Amino acid sequence: MCGIVGYIGNSQAAPILLDGLSKLEYRGYDSAGIAVYDGKEIKMVKAMGRLKVLEELTHGGATLSGTVGIGHTRWATHGQPSDINSHPHFNTSGTIAVVHNGIIENYLALKDKLLSKGYVFKSETDTEVVAHLIDYYYRGNPLEAITKVMHRVEGSYALGILFSEHPDQIFAVRKDSPLIVGKSEDGCFIASDVPAVLKYTRDVYFINNQEVVRLRADHMHFYSVDEEEIQKESVRIDWDADAAEKGGYEHFMLKEMYEQPKTIRDTFSPRVKDGEIVIEELGMTDEDIRSITKMHIVACGSAYHAGVVGKYVMEGMARIPVEVDLASEFRYRNPILDKGSMVVVISQSGETADTLAALRQAQKEGCKVLGIVNVVGSSIAREADNVMYTWAGPEIAVATTKAYSAQLIALYLLSMKFAQVRGKINQDQYSEMLRDLEKLPEQIELLLANKGRIQRFANRYVGAKDIFFIGRGIDYAISLEASLKLKEISYIHSEAYAAGELKHGTISLIEEGTLVAAVLTQEDLYKKTTSNMVEVKSRGAFLLAVTNEGHTDIEETADYVIYIPQTNPYFVTSLAVIPLQLFAYYVSVGKGCDVDKPRNLAKSVTVE
Ligand code: G6P
Numbered sequence: 001m002c003g004i005v006g007y008i009g010n011s012q013a014a015p016i017l018l019d020g021l022s023k024l025e026y027r028g029y030d031s032a033g034i035a036v037y038d039g040k041e042i043k044m045v046k047a048m049g050r051l052k053v054l055e056e057l058t059h060g061g062a063t064l065s066g067t068v069g070i071g072h073t074r075w076a077t078h079g080q081p082s083d084i085n086s087h088p089h090f091n092t093s094g095t096i097a098v099v100h101n102g103i104i105e106n107y108l109a110l111k112d113k114l115l116s117k118g119y120v121f122k123s124e125t126d127t128e129v130v131a132h133l134i135d136y137y138y139r140g141n142p143l144e145a146i147t148k149v150m151h152r153v154e155g156s157y158a159l160g161i162l163f164s165e166h167p168d169q170i171f172a173v174r175k176d177s178p179l180i181v182g183k184s185e186d187g188c189f190i191a192s193d194v195p196a197v198l199k200y201t202r203d204v205y206f207i208n209n210q211e212v213v214r215l216r217a218d219h220m221h222f223y224s225v226d227e228e229e230i231q232k233e234s235v236r237i238d239w240d241a242d243a244a245e246k247g248g249y250e251h252f253m254l255k256e257m258y259e260q261p262k263t264i265r266d267t268f269s270p271r272v273k274d275g276e277i278v279i280e281e282l283g284m285t286d287e288d289i290r291s292i293t294k295m296h297i298v299a300c301g302s303a304y305h306a307g308v309v310g311k312y313v314m315e316g317m318a319r320i321p322v323e324v325d326l327a328s329e330f331r332y333r334n335p336i337l338d339k340g341s342m343v344v345v346i347s348q349s350g351e352t353a354d355t356l357a358a359l360r361q362a363q364k365e366g367c368k369v370l371g372i373v374n375v376v377g378s379s380i381a382r383e384a385d386n387v388m389y390t391w392a393g394p395e396i397a398v399a400t401t402k403a404y405s406a407q408l409i410a411l412y413l414l415s416m417k418f419a420q421v422r423g424k425i426n427q428d429q430y431s432e433m434l435r436d437l438e439k440l441p442e443q444i445e446l447l448l449a450n451k452g453r454i455q456r457f458a459n460r461y462v463g464a465k466d467i468f469f470i471g472r473g474i475d476y477a478i479s480l481e482a483s484l485k486l487k488e489i490s491y492i493h494s495e496a497y498a499a500g501e502l503k504h505g506t507i508s509l510i511e512e513g514t515l516v517a518a519v520l521t522q523e524d525l526y527k528k529t530t531s532n533m534v535e536v537k538s539r540g541a542f543l544l545a546v547t548n549e550g551h552t553d554i555e556e557t558a559d560y561v562i563y564i565p566q567t568n569p570y571f572v573t574s575l576a577v578i579p580l581q582l583f584a585y586y587v588s589v590g591k592g593c594d595v596d597k598p599r600n601l602a603k604s605v606t607v608e
Pocket of ligand 1: 300301302303304346347348349350351352355398399400601602603604605
């Protein structure tokens with residue numbers, strides 16, 4: 001995730017671009033850059049680090065004069081955060097500048113083609129491919145070149161493009177990455193999100209997939225990918241600046257929950273090519289995959305909970321024995337690691353001190369470590385032998401939602417790949433799983449749409465003293481995450497229990513009206529967990545059940561039921577966790593807690 005801006009008008013562009021970028025820093029902040037046409041050529045300044053580095057370098061924009069320009073704030077996906085990899089990127093002659101938010105999935109193939117035509121690349125980014133590809137197709141007509149590029153690139157993009165031969169125009173285009181344009185008395189704007197333009201205008205146009213915009217200082221035109229002009233209606237934005245930063249959502253956590261369908265798509269779709277899972281960054285041959293004798297998954301917090309799900313999925317699908325450890329335990333328990341052991345560390349931030357120490361420990365024992373990491377260029381990403389990025393974009397709320405969901409997808413892909421290579425699933429099963437995976441984003445949208453019902457239910461529990469979550473197998477792993485979500489943001493005591501363990505302790509805590517949430521998504525364990533529900537019900541518990549569509553018989557036992565759409569039983573966590581995240585969120589909102597910044601917690605725990 002990155003932020004792009006553009007301006008063309010009567011005022012100096014650079015200060016407006018910097019101001020716009022400052023409102024988009026939540027979308028990425030490892031580097032920033034701007035390009036402005038100065039009357040003769042396009043001048044560019046870009047630098048690694050937060051936006052303030054760029055502000056200082058340009059004296060608040062004063063060193064770049066000109067009234068048309070584009071800018072970018074980066075959240076690295078392809079290539080480490082560095083000056084060179086920062087945007088804007090140019091064609092070789094410096095006459096075409098591009099800023100980009102998204103991922104060009106076929107950039108390697110396009111790069112090879114351009115290299116063979118003599119193009120020279122300066123950065124490791126997928127974006128530079130776009131700049132050279134526009135150059136390749138450009139014959140004096142920007143719109144024609146841009147639409148040709150749109151036919152060639154696969155993946156997601158919002159692009160801002162400036163041509164020095166056409167300095168009275170900026171172009172913008174999108175597919176699957178957000179883009180808006182706005183117009184004020186003074187000029188026209190492009191931006192990844194509304195907050196960047198709110199200071200100048202409240203009338204914005206939301207650009208749809210495969211649409212192109214040509215902006216001039218005093219008007220703009222919209223085109224289809226076939227270069228036909230289209231008409232669009234503007235939308236009046238009445239959110240305040242604070243709400244706008246959260247995309248109109250009340251909290252970042254809710255916004256990030258709503259980003260989960262896109263996050264999931266971004267994590268799997270670049271890795272599924274022609275019906276095959278291709279994890280280039282794995283750095284393992286099929287022979288390496290076949291020779292794994294054991295896997296260790298190590299992480300903290302929610303990333304650990306994703307790891308617990310990963311254990312069930314990897315063992316079930318690929319039949320590789322998996323141990324999951326909390327990183328703070330793993331590093332001191334003298335684990336038995338040998339040549340056939342594969343170590344996987346999972347971390348959103350890539351900076352968690354215990355996870356980093358566990359990684360180093362495993363390497364010291366001679367193991368190769370795969371990092372499943374969200375932040376490109378973070379310590380774990382740098383030190384792991386191989387890195388599989390989750391590409392969830394920056395997560396602002398302390399309580400993770402979308403990064404956890406992306407970690408699950410990475411683990412499913414890894415399990416499917418290993419299962420296929422080791423001959424544990426056949427082609428039909430594999431293809432069906434891929435189809436189920438592709439359906440998840442849409443199914444999550446359906447579950448999110450049900451938020452009103454969950455909010456009403458959550459409101460009843462703002463005064464709860466204890467809440468319990470129970471389940472077996474993967475349902476236990478889901479319960480762990482549901483319980484953590486609830487307690488960290490609502491400060492209500494909560495425990496997750498393996499349903500079969502209930503009568504060995506927890507059941508003595510059940511009182512009249514205690515909420516027990518039972519997760520029953522695994523068909524083979526359904527009856528067993530139902531029996532455990534009956535046990536707590538007879539001690540006064542109020543029962544919430546989260547189960548698969550079709551299990552209406554559960555209504556005989558449960559007091560309240562949430563149904564989950566049908567999917568592969570290994571992928572069900574991705575669906576069942578959604579209402580439970582919403583439940584935690586609405587209990588926290590109902591109690592008036594600081595949802596995004598719960599007390600005593602940090603987003604990134606860099607101390608032991
Ligand atoms: C903190 C956060 C959690 C997160 C955990 C691990 O406790 O509050 O949301 O799951 O750290 O962080 P990581 O960045 O390594 O995934």
